[in-house]
């Protein structure tokens with residue numbers, strides 16, 4: 001199982017980090033050891049002083065596929081989930097400045113909390129999915145998948161040109177604006193169309 005993450009998929013978020021809006025999807029990966037399930041607490045790692053939350057809609061691949069055409073991409077997933085792409089922003093900034101890969105800032109243990117999934121046919125509009133992150137009960141990030149620069153189907157078509165997608169693979173589809181640091185004692189709650197998807201604490 002692999003975790004593929006899309007960067008800079010919401011223009012407001014690209015702007016808040018002074019990144020260019022990309023012409024093609026930007027993706028990177030996390031290992032399976034990054035997964036954090038069942039609302040288990042996230043322990044702040046010691047190597048960063050600025051771990052930030054990025055709430056993201058997550059797609060779970062349910063068929064094997066390579067070179068998937070965009071028009072057939074919808075056949076490769078049937079559920080939508082919500083997760084966090086934790087990012088050690090200070091470490092990432094150093095990587096960017098040196099032109100190095102982002103893995104140590106993105107792929108560390110527990111950096112991919114994952115909540116529950118909802119069948120697509122239970123959603124009011126699969127092309128316009130509202131989601132939000134609350135930190136200590138207060139709104140921190142709000143997004144709608146209609147604001148994505150690259151749709152889920154485009155992402156699947158693009159990534160599968162390079163990497164075979166397998167059953168159980170996860171795609172984190174990018175974060176809207178409002179990212180920010182987490183601290184010990186914070187509580188992170190994720191909702192999708194008002195449904196509770198995850199709820200866990202920072203330790």
Ligand code: MG
Pocket residue numbers: 005006007054056085174175
């Ligand atoms: Mg992200």
